[in-house]
Amino acid sequence: xxxxxxxxxxxxxxxxxxxxxxxxxxxxxxxxxxxxxxxxxxxxxxxxxxxxxxxxxxxxxxxxxxxxxxxxxxxxxxxxxxxxxxxxxxxxxxxxxxxxxxxxxxxxxxxxxxxxxxxxxxxxxxxxxxxxxxxxxxxxxxxxxxxxxxxxxxxxxxxxxxxxxxxxxxxxxxxxxxxxxxxxxxxxxxxxxxxxxxxxxxxxxxxxxxxxxxxxxxxxxxxxxxxxxxxxxxxxxxxxxxxxxxxxxxxxxxxxxxxxxxxxxxxxxxxxxxxxxxxxxxxxxxxxxxxxxxxxxxxxxxxxxxxxxxxxxxxxxxxxxxxxxxxxxxxxxxxxxxxxxxxxxxxxxxxxxxxxxxxxxxxxxxxxxxxxxxxxxxxxxxxxxxxxxxxxxxxxxxxxxxxxxxxxxxxxxxxxxxxxxxxxxxxxxxxxxxxxxxxxxxxxxxxxxxxxxxxxxxxxxxxxxxxxxxxxxxxxxxxxxxxxxxxxxxxxxxxxxxxxxxxxxxxxxxxxxxxxxxxxxxxxxxxxxxxxxxxxxxxxxxxxxxxxxxxxxxxxxxxxxxxxxxxxxxxxxxxxxxxxxxxxxxxxxxxxxxxxxxxxxxxxxxxxxxxxxxxxxxxxxxxxxx
Amino acid sequence: xxxxxxxxxxxxxxxxxxxxxxxxxxxxxxxxxxxxxxxxxxxxxxxxxxxxxxxxxxxxxxxxxxxxxxxxxxxxxxxxxxxxxxxxxxxxxxxxxxxxxxxxxxxxxxxxxxxxxxxxxxxxxxxxxxxxxxxxxxxxxxxxxxxxxxxxxxxxxxxx
Numbered sequence: 119x120x121x122x123x124x125x126x127x128x129x130x131x132x133x134x135x136x137x138x139x140x141x142x143x144x145x146x147x148x149x150x151x152x153x154x155x156x157x158x159x160x161x162x163x164x165x166x167x168x169x170x171x172x173x174x175x176x177x178x179x180x181x182x183x184x185x186x187x188x189x190x191x192x193x194x195x196x197x198x199x200x201x202x203x204x205x206x207x208x209x210x211x212x213x214x215x216x217x218x219x220x221x222x223x224x225x226x227x228x229x230x231x232x233x234x235x236x237x238x239x240x241x242x243x244x245x246x247x248x249x250x251x252x253x254x255x256x257x258x259x260x261x262x263x264x265x266x267x268x269x270x271x272x273x274x275x276x277x278x279x280x281x282x283x284x285x286x287x288x289x290x291x292x293x294x295x296x297x298x299x300x301x302x303x304x305x306x307x308x309x310x311x312x313x314x315x316x317x318x319x320x321x322x323x324x325x326x327x328x329x330x331x332x333x334x335x336x337x338x339x340x341x342x343x344x345x346x347x348x349x350x351x352x353x354x355x356x357x358x359x360x361x362x363x364x365x366x367x368x369x370x371x372x373x374x375x376x377x378x379x380x381x382x383x384x385x386x387x388x389x390x391x392x393x394x395x396x397x398x399x400x401x402x403x404x405x406x407x408x409x410x411x412x413x414x415x416x417x418x419x420x421x422x423x424x425x426x427x428x429x430x431x432x433x434x435x436x437x438x439x440x441x442x443x444x445x446x447x448x449x450x451x452x453x454x455x456x457x458x459x460x461x462x463x464x465x466x467x468x469x470x471x472x473x474x475x476x477x478x479x480x481x482x483x484x485x486x487x488x489x490x491x492x493x494x495x496x497x498x499x500x501x502x503x504x505x506x507x508x509x510x511x512x513x514x515x516x517x518x519x520x521x522x523x524x525x526x527x528x529x530x531x532x533x534x535x536x537x538x539x540x541x542x543x544x545x546x547x548x549x550x551x552x553x554x555x556x557x558x559x560x561x562x563x564x565x566x567x568x569x570x571x572x573x574x575x576x577x578x579x580x581x582x583x584x585x586x587x588x589x590x591x592x593x594x595x596x597x598x599x600x601x602x603x604x605x606x607x608x609x610x611x612x613x614x615x616x617x618x619x620x621x622x623x624x625x626x627x628x629x630x631x632x633x634x635x636x637x638x639x640x641x642x643x644x645x646x647x648x649x650x651x652x653x654x655x656x657x658x659x660x661x662x663x664x665x666x667x668x669x670x671x672x673x674x675x676x677x678x679x680x681x682x683x684x685x686x687x688x689x690x691x692x693x694x695x696x697x698x699x700x701x702x703x704x705x706x707x708x709x710x711x712x713x714x715x716x717x718x719x720x721x722x723x724x725x726x727x728x729x730x731x732x733x734x735x736x737x738x739x740x741x742x743x744x
Numbered sequence: 745x746x747x748x749x750x751x752x753x754x755x756x757x758x759x760x761x762x763x764x765x766x767x768x769x770x771x772x773x774x775x776x777x778x779x780x781x782x783x784x785x786x787x788x789x790x791x792x793x794x795x796x797x798x799x800x801x802x803x804x805x806x807x808x809x810x811x812x813x814x815x816x817x818x819x820x821x822x823x824x825x826x827x828x829x830x831x832x833x834x835x836x837x838x839x840x841x842x843x844x845x846x847x848x849x850x851x852x853x854x855x856x857x858x859x860x861x862x863x864x865x866x867x868x869x870x871x872x873x874x875x876x877x878x879x880x881x882x883x884x885x886x887x888x889x890x891x892x893x894x895x896x897x898x899x900x901x902x903x904x
Contacts, residue, residue, distance in 0.1 A: 144841060152846030153834035155781025155821040159847065162780040246764070331785040331793055331847045331881050381783065381847030382881045413786040 148379065157379050159332060160351045165339055165406035169198055171399045172250040172409075174240040174257045175419065176232035179488040180266035180279065183231055183259060186240055191256040196249030199403050200257075201241040203229035206398065207367035213389060213456045216360045223284035224454035224491070226365050226394055231264065233281055233453035234490050236419040243399050243407060266488040270427060270448035273487040276601040281453055281486045287599045290451070290459040290484035296593045297483065298606075301445075301466050303538035304477030305588040306433070307610060309442030313433030317517050320429045321506035325422040325450065328495050332381020334389075334420060335410025338396035345372045346397050351380040353387040361390035362397050373397065385494030389421050389456060424458055424492025425450035426502035429607070430510045433477070438520045440529050443470040446607045447482035447503065452491035459484045461499030467539045468500050471507040472548040473529040474581055478538040479608035481593065523556045527567045534577020540584055546572040584619050588612035752813045754779060755823025763810045770794045770805040773820065781822040781850045785879070792878030795851035796820050802858040804877075821850035824857065832895040833857060842891035844882035852878045856892045864900060868893065 151157035188200040203209050203225060210222045228237050240257055244250035267273045267281065273288040280286050289297040310316055336350035352358040355377040363370035380387055392409050399407030411420060426449050433442035447465070451458035462482045470478045492498075511529075515522035530548040537543050549572045556563045576582070590609035597603045747762040754777055761776035770787075773779045773796065782805050785791035789807040796805045797819040824831045830838070833856050843849040852875055859866055859874035866874070871892045872885070880888060 145838060146841065146843070148846070149838045149841075149843055152843045152849045153821075153830065153837050153853065154825055155850045157846050158780075159783070161784070164775065164778070164780075248766075329881060331791055331845070331879060332783065333785070380845060381785070382845045384881070413788055413790070 151379075159379055159381050160335055160337060160349045161332075161408070161410065163337055163349045165337065168337070168406045168408055169243050169245060169399065169403055170247040170250045171201075171241050171243045171395065171407050172247065172254045173238045173395075173415070174242065174254050174259065175415075176228065176235060176237045176239055176259075176261075178232055178261055178263050178266075179235050179268065180264040180281065181232050181261035182264060183228065183239060184262055185260040187258040187260070188240060190258065191242060191253040194244075194249065194253040194256055196245040197242060197253045198245065198405070199243040199399070200253075201227075201243065201398065201402060202239075203227040205402060206365060206394075208365050211361060211365055212454070213357065213361065214460060215364070216357060220290070220455050220459060221284055223282055224456070226391070226398075232261070234488055236415070236490065237453070238395075241395065241399070241409075243403055268487055268489055270425075270450050270483070270485040270487060271606070273485050274483065274598055274606065276599055279488075281488055285455070285486050287596055288486045289598075290455060290462075290486075291595050292459075292484075295595065297595050297598055298481045298593050299462050299466050299484070300593075300608075301469055301478060301480040301482075301538055302587050302589050302608070302616075303479070303540075304442070304585040305612070306442040306444045306477045306479040306608065307588065307612065309477040310431070310433040310444075313441055314436045315434045315514075315517050316431065317434060317510070317514050318429065318431040319510055319513055320427065321502075321509055322427045323425060323502040323505060325425040325490070325492065326495060327417055327420065327422045328382075328384035328386030329416065330380070330382030330384060330386060333411040333413060333416040334387055334392050335408065336392040336396040337406060337408045338393075338400035339406035340400055340404055341374060345374050346400050347374040347376065348393055348397055349376050349378075350393050350396075351383070351387055352377055352390065352393060353380060353383040353385070354390065357388065358390040358393040362394040365394040366398055366401065368401075384496055385423070385498065386416075386420055388494050389491075419490060421452070421456065421491045421493035423495035423498050423501070424452065424461075428503055428506040430506055431607075432510065432514055434514055434518055436518065438515075438518045438525045438528050440473065440475050440514065442477040443473075443475045444478070444608055445469060445480035445482065445503070447480065448606075449482060449484050450489060450492060451484050451486055452489045453486060454491040455484070455486070456491050456493050457498070458492050461494075463499075465499035465503050468503065469538055471504060472531050472546070473507075473526075474531045474535040474543075474576075475529065475538075476580060476585055480538075481606060481608050483606065521563060521567075523552050523561060523563050524567045526552050527563070527570050530570075530572070532572045532574070532576025532581075535581045536577075536584055542577065542582065546576070548572065586618040587616040587620075589614040589616055748811065750810060750814055752815065753817040755819055765811065767810045768806055769796070769803075769808040769810045769813060769818075772810040773805060773818070776810075779820050779822045781820045782854075783847055783850060785847065785851075790879070791848070791851075792855065792875075793848045793851040795854040795878065797854055797858055800858065800861060802855050802877075819854070819857070821853050824853060831857075832898045833860070833892065836891040836895040836898065837888070840887050840891040840894060842883060842887040848878055848880045852880065852888060856895070859892070860896055860899065864896065866893070866896060871896075 148157065186202060191197065192200050206226050209225045209227060209229065211224055212220045212222050214220050215222060228239050232239060239259055242250045242253040244253055265279045267278045272278055278288055281288055287297055291297065292299045332351060334351065336348055338346055338348040341347050350358060355375055359370055359373055359375045362373055396407050396409040399409060426447065429446040431444040432440055434440050449458050449462050462484050466480060466482055469480050511526060512522050515525040527549050531543045531546050533544055533546050535543045549570050553568060590612045592603060592609045747764055749760060750763050751760045753759065759777050761772055763772050763776060770782055770784055773782055782796050783793040784806060785793035787806045789804045792804065794804055794806045795802050798813055799817050824834060833853055837843055837849065855875050855878050859871065863870060868889060871889050875888065
């Protein structure tokens, strides 16, 4: 293993990376509490007069709610309050609206229809959990079952039921333009035509429940000062705080959120559902209220890692060199978007995996279906496609009759190689990982493969350049629903070309939902490219006087110069693109305007962004500074 | 709702609480007696994080009717340490990184204590059998099994 070089230089100035900790036991800083049972979880905070809140849940995948009759439930012993959708001040949200991503698409409590099995339609607050459960069983809901769709590809068909009216095409709308996230790099179709082998396969990963031992839950209680305290096991305390403030239409300064040790999370505790529910209960009753999922709810309603289906098509030469790779991905987002559209963008940036492939194309669909909404779990967005890619590498090795580890080393990316998302790879280490894995597994690889290094041979010639790229306009929003397009794979008939060395279509951020979310350009480290026109060079932050300027990475090789113009008139016979019928598309993004220089401090306005502003000391707390 | 008095010994202390008939022991220990060390993970007897010892035998407190423990002795993780000194099991779990989130630990320790009280020198298979009713989602079971064997060895004056 002497030829192997570990890539420690990345953190060389940050820590002593001698790896001397491996194999030695480490004492966790919080373990004394764990072994003595003194660690406080959310449910270990005792309140006198605690009320228990339980949800009434949909037994249907998809149904219209005609009527909810809570009279019998309200008369049950111990019941303090029946809560329905009309008690939620702002009953529509999307988790990432706090970072200005996506459209509000999810109610905290369903009111017009239910979109997945187990969706909340009402809550009961009672003195004991048992009384709450008994009363839940007495709520009568008159449902009109609707046709449902559970498969991601079925949901894309023109006659598929519309699951969520906010996304009437059953897909997330990417960049206001396409019903999928595109990635185009080079020309896969030309490469497939000259490849010796074309290898196609489909991979599927089912949804996976995080299943922490402690289920999601929160306890909220009124404090003496008009605020509400909320003990929660959330993994995303400030998301939960912001989401609660939005749904309950209350200043976040009235909410006192206390997180702490979560009894396992794995991504399943970021969805900020139990916190607004518990705080709502406390607001409506004026009493401490606990809202926690039981094990059934954790499994059925708790958002899992979404299921994913991937089709991969590789063009491979006889010597094992992969010259083209095409992906068609379907992400099972469930009935609401939550984090899935973001996971797809993240996953697309990762394609085609840790390999240097000169031609890559990908279409990934974020699909809405009548299933439990998906959320975060350990590397979500990457895990399933990586599983698919590595399975496919073994398939390719078999097809060309090659040692699978040598095949990986042959195609591995190296420092300086251009990745499909148009950033050069750095600190790559796949070759070294393969060499160590082969050694550990006693799997012999050739001396040539052992001699390779991530540090050598990368970025040479075409490996380091952005190729001429074939583009297409297929899959515009609404086309699929109208029956004008059926194919989901990347286009076989490209209609445009982006010259080599250019980054392609400039993408601007989605319009903001709230003026407060407008990006304040002086607060980020660089300028945003104007909607059209050249992107200005990144503005270097001014280092404090007297300090040496830290070394900076070179700016991206080719600054986008808006070189791409859509083909003048694709084809005379091409169907014209129509805007989706509903909802009305958001207005065109306006160039962000810097805020007024001196905005008066308004104490009556709740802060919503705890970041200090330029010109103020960074050591001042950001609270109440907007 | 009518409540009935219930007395039992909790970690060497005589304890009396009033319980709603039909309450489960876990709720009574946590909210009645104020011992928060047993945890509720599933409330249906599958995860083991509520394990307590009733007269030395491990029980799932979430499935035990509180009134059945009248006059009996209950041990929880809250009473495992002898004063300031940790029990060898606690020490071994701590040193062996046998807990991450800690939610299963209290139940795991009770199942292990019952084993070591009964079988001071268990085999690895016996340890696995003893904690087979306790789920862990973070650590994996190897460090937990190792920690129990280490504790057993230390209690017998051996080195593991």
